[in-house]
Amino acid sequence: MMNLQSQPRYGLHGTLNIPGDKSISHRALIIGALSHGTTHLEHFLQAEDCLSTLSALQALGVPITHEKETVTIHGQGLTGLTAPKHTLNMGNSGTTTRLLTGVLAGQTFTTTLIGDSSLSQRPMERVRHPLNQMGAHINLTAGHLPMTISGQNLRAITYQMPVASAQVKSAIILGALQAQGPSTIVELLPTRDHTERLLQIFGADIQIAQDKRTITIQPQPQLAAQDLIIPGDMSSAAFFITAASIVPNSHIKLTKINLNPTRTGLLSVLKRMGGNIHLTALGQMAGEPVGDIDVKAATLKPIQLTATDIPAIIDELPLVALLAASANGISKISGASELRVKETDRIACITSELQKLGINIKELPDGFLIDGRTAWSVRNQQLDSHKDHRIGMMLAIAALKIAAPLKLNHASAINISYPTFFQDLQELLTKETSS
Ligand code: S3P
Numbered sequence: 209m210m211n212l213q214s215q216p217r218y219g220l221h222g223t224l225n226i227p228g229d230k231s232i233s234h235r236a237l238i239i240g241a242l243s244h245g246t247t248h249l250e251h252f253l254q255a256e257d258c259l260s261t262l263s264a265l266q267a268l269g270v271p272i273t274h275e276k277e278t279v280t281i282h283g284q285g286l287t288g289l290t291a292p293k294h295t296l297n298m299g300n301s302g303t304t305t306r307l308l309t310g311v312l313a314g315q316t317f318t319t320t321l322i323g324d325s326s327l328s329q330r331p332m333e334r335v336r337h338p339l340n341q342m343g344a345h346i347n348l349t350a351g352h353l354p355m356t357i358s359g360q361n362l363r364a365i366t367y368q369m370p371v372a373s374a375q376v377k378s379a380i381i382l383g384a385l386q387a388q389g390p391s392t393i394v395e396l397l398p399t400r401d402h403t404e405r406l407l408q409i410f411g412a413d414i415q416i417a418q419d420k421r422t423i424t425i426q427p428q429p430q431l432a433a434q435d436l437i438i439p440g441d442m443s444s445a446a447f448f449i450t451a452a453s454i455v456p457n458s459h460i461k462l463t464k465i466n467l468n469p470t471r472t473g474l475l476s477v478l479k480r481m482g483g484n485i486h487l488t489a490l491g492q493m494a495g496e497p498v499g500d501i502d503v504k505a506a507t508l509k510p511i512q513l514t515a516t517d518i519p520a521i522i523d524e525l526p527l528v529a530l531l532a533a534s535a536n537g538i539s540k541i542s543g544a545s546e547l548r549v550k551e552t553d554r555i556a557c558i559t560s561e562l563q564k565l566g567i568n569i570k571e572l573p574d575g576f577l578i579d580g581r582t583a584w585s586v587r588n589q590q591l592d593s594h595k596d597h598r599i600g601m602m603l604a605i606a607a608l609k610i611a612a613p614l615k616l617n618h619a620s621a622i623n624i625s626y627p628t629f630f631q632d633l634q635e636l637l638t639k640e641t642s643s
Contacts, residue, residue: 209590210619212607213637219457219505220608221639224448224632226440228253228277229466230625231374232402232494234261234303236436238311238382239406240281241270241289245433249279252438256624260299264308267292268319283433286386291317298323298353300551300624303375305353306335307403310379313344314386315359326551326595328353335379338367342383342391364389364427371546372519374399374470377423384425385412395421399519400470405495409434439466439493443523443598444626445501446474448636450527451605452503453483454534460636462501464490473520475501477528481508481535508535510580515543522546526602529558532578533567534609541575551624552596561603564588565610586610592617597624604633 233253238261240247252258254277262279266272269290271282289311298305298321305321309332312319322328332355336346342365345358364387367380377393381403384391398420407414410433413426445462452458467475467487478485484504491498508531513521521528525547532539547554559571568582591607591614593600600621607614622629 209615209617212591212604212614212616213633214607214613215611216455216608216637219455220448220452220460220636221458222636223461223463224636225463226445226465227255227626227628228438229441230255230257230443231303231400232406232438232466232496233258234307235378235402235406236438236494237261237265237272237279237281238307239410239431240283240433241265241268242286242311242385243283243410243431243433244285245283247281247283247433248435249281250277250437252277252279253441255627256299257301257303260297260301261304261308264296264298264304267294267296283431286428286431289315292319295320295322295354298327300324300327302327302330305332306375306379307382309335309339309346309355309357310382312357312359313339313342313346313383314362318356318358320354320356323353331549334371334373334376338365338376338380339383341365341367342387344383362387364391366392368394369396372397372399374403378403381407381414381423381425385427385429387427389427391425391427393423395423397421397516397519398470400468402468402496409495436494439496439498440464442466442471442474446524446527447601447605447629448632449474449478449485449501449503450530451608453478453506453508453531455608456505458503458505460503462503464493464498465501467497467499470520473517474524474527477511477513477517477521478531481511481531482506483508508580510535510537510539512539513541513543518544518546523598526554526558526598527605529562529569529576529578530602530606533562533569533580533584535580537580539578539580542572543574545574550596552594552599554596554599557594557596557599558602561591561599562606564591565606584609586612586614589614590617591615593619593621595621597621597626601626601629604630
């Protein structure tokens with residue numbers, strides 16, 4: 209059990225450089241491994257999920273060295289991976305599992321993927337289905353891991369996505385690179401496009417139609433190694449953006465954050481709620497727009513969110529619940545049933561944990577109803593991350609609104625995406641006056 213920091217006297221203050229983007233760190237490793245030449249990464253996210261991808265690629269015969277945030281990948285080309293000597297452990301990482309499934313679908317060997325108890329309950333049929341249509345042989349265990357992938361020569365595909373998922377889209381793109389002809393993917397709703405952007409930098413021919421939902425992939429590109437600096441992760445910045453918005457007297461600045469529009473849903477939501485945020489554009493890093501974000505505490509209005517809003521805030525919805533619980537009215541979040549198949553059933557976990565703080569939140573099949581006018585009052589001081597990194601960090605932010613001491617069970621889950629979260633939070637709490 210970890211003691212959480214309670215209500216700070218002076219709010220949050222100061223400037224923070226947020227660790228590298230998790231989604232881009234995974235993809236840069238994978239695409240670097242499939243390229244010719246040596247790729248160097250700076251500001252790589254050293255967190256458990258990305259290290260799962262790194263170890264799996266090493267087991268597939270890719271020499272990778274790693275010194276803090278600097279990574280060197282000796283690419284083996286699209287056909288140069290070698291059969292691993294053992295099953296590959298994906299840990300807690302859905303991104304590692306689904307993206308590598310796309311890569312392994314076209315290789316000349318068989319691989320078995322396993323994961324921890326949470327990952328072993330997450331749906332994998334969504335990735336098996338399109339890749340099997342392309343000719344791969346993929347076997348699941350009742351729709352889940354363990355999964356055995358027997359790579360084959362892949363056929364091109366035209367695929368209409370039944371779910372809005374960047375992981376599934378990326379798996380198909382990575383399979384399509386190895387196919388016999390051009391493939392087309394039509395998304396249900398636009399999702400994060402880091403795979404497409406990175407592949408274009410590495411030399412692939414990927415066309416994105418004006419509707420942002422139709423992607424055409426030309427097969428068999430010669431991917432060429434690159435040197436990249438990975439921008440700060442918007443999904444990690446989101447914890448402090450939320451904290452500074454809801455804790456009185458706060459004023460913080462977060463630097464070099466990825467402002468890709470498929471990831472900045474929280475900023476749009478906060479603006480609609482009356483948040484006090486200011487962006488300064490800084491140009492591009494790793495093919496992504498980046499900028500500084502300045503946030504001050506604000507009086508928030510309630511918000512209504514539906515399915516089309518969800519992909520750009522999918523990982524920030526635990527924080528949207530906190531913002532709604534601090535707003536002066538009733539908010540409704542719907543169309544978010546994907547939250548039930550994340551690291552935990554996040555609809556159930558967010559609801560039960562926030563109810564411990566007296567927050568007026570009701571579970572819907574596909575979201576929440578939250579009345580921010582009800583005063584928060586602690587009913588249970590023992591909070592639990594349920595071993596879900598984003599739930600744990602969201603609860604640490606919620607504790608900043610409460611005077612009573614709170615404890616967090618399974619706090620180490622934060623290592624999945626943000627091992628330095630508590631140090632970074634402390635840094636913003638130690639400065640007493642506004643910058
Ligand atoms: C991710 C995509 C999202 C997101 C996850 C990371 C990615 O998952 O929730 O944390 O890097 O592609 P889905 O694509 O399954 O929605």
